[in-house]
Amino acid sequence: QEAKLRQVQKMDALGQLTGGIAHDFNNMLAVVLGGLELARRTETRDDMMRHLDSATEGAQRAAALTRRLLMFSREEALAPETLVPRRLVEGMRDLLDRTLGDGVKVTVEDWTTGWTLFGDRTQMENAILNLAVNARDAMDGRGKLTIRTAEMRMGPHALPRAEAGDYVVLSVADTGEGMTPEVIERVFEPFFTTKPAGKGTGLGLSQIFGLVGQMGGDVTIQSAPGKGTTVSLYLPRHTDAAPAKPVESPPTAPDTQ
Numbered sequence: 557q558e559a560k561l562r563q564v565q566k567m568d569a570l571g572q573l574t575g576g577i578a579h580d581f582n583n584m585l586a587v588v589l590g591g592l593e594l595a596r597r598t599e600t601r602d603d604m605m606r607h608l609d610s611a612t613e614g615a616q617r618a619a620a621l622t623r624r625l626l627m628f629s630r631e632e633a634l635a636p637e638t639l640v641p642r643r644l645v646e647g648m649r650d651l652l653d654r655t656l657g658d659g660v661k662v663t664v665e666d667w668t669t670g671w672t673l674f675g676d677r678t679q680m681e682n683a684i685l686n687l688a689v690n691a692r693d694a695m696d697g698r699g700k701l702t703i704r705t706a707e708m709r710m711g712p713h714a715l716p717r718a719e720a721g722d723y724v725v726l727s728v729a730d731t732g733e734g735m736t737p738e739v740i741e742r743v744f745e746p747f748f749t750t751k752p753a754g755k756g757t758g759l760g761l762s763q764i765f766g767l768v769g770q771m772g773g774d775v776t777i778q779s780a781p782g783k784g785t786t787v788s789l790y791l792p793r794h795t796d797a798a799p800a801k802p803v804e805s806p807p808t809a810p811d812t813q
């Protein structure tokens with residue numbers, strides 16, 4: 557029953573996604589066809605070039621859209637492994653500092669005591685990088701970016717889409733422009749972006765949402781206009797043993813990886 561419902565929801569999302577893409581693609585084709593048709597009917601060479609240029613632009617947009625789609629659907633070889641949250645984030649510090657520029661001050665806070673997560677390192681790194689770049693964009697290149705790792709036991713219904721249990725929480729907070737409730741509502745939709753064409757693909761957060769969902773976790777967003785944004789990834793705690801009942805107190809064992 558539950559599985560069936562989920563399948564129906566998935567098909568629904570897929571239907572919306574493909575419907576939206578077909579619509580965009582059709583619009584781009586209309587630009588191409590319109591430009592070609594007008595070029596055919598022109599008298600002067602200048603007019604013809606103008607119409608051909610617009611046809612080329614439409615075709616380029618269509619090509620960019622399919623490229624993004626291919627990236628979105630590519631099945632990469634995944635190699636999930638045990639990841640220590642602090643190391644995952646620390647390992648990205650240099651890359652983040654370089655990518656975000658001098659205006660963004662990056663702070664890392666680690667509150668974990670040894671809980672680990674299980675996932676593909678590259679995918680996790682991409683997710684963090686995506687969140688950091690979103691944060692930079694929202695701060696217009698100036699502000700504070702804080703990456704926190706923590707451990708949290710969540711009760712039933714504490715997370716909208718994930719079960720009760722132990723989670724490693726990885727959050728990325730910025731001091732940027734924040735989001736309106738209308739934007740928050742739509743951020744996980746594929747291709748939803750408020751950025752100018754060429755800057756945003758609208759795929760970052762939807763990919764992260766998909767990834768974290770596959771890992772059995774959840775994503776939450778706290779944001780308000782002018783108040784900055786915190787995106788939190790709740791990733792199920794990894795236990796080497798078969799998933800038994802959660803331990804009663806947070807372990808204090810040093811991480812041994």
Ligand code: ADP
Nearest residue numbers: 690691694749750751756757758759760761785
């Ligand atoms: P993209 O960054 O390509 O637009 P995303 O899916 O990553 O695609 O983000 C979708 C939209 O969510 C962005 O265009 C922006 O409006 C909003 N957003 C994402 N992260 C933040 C943030 N840290 N602060 C403010 N708005 C954000």
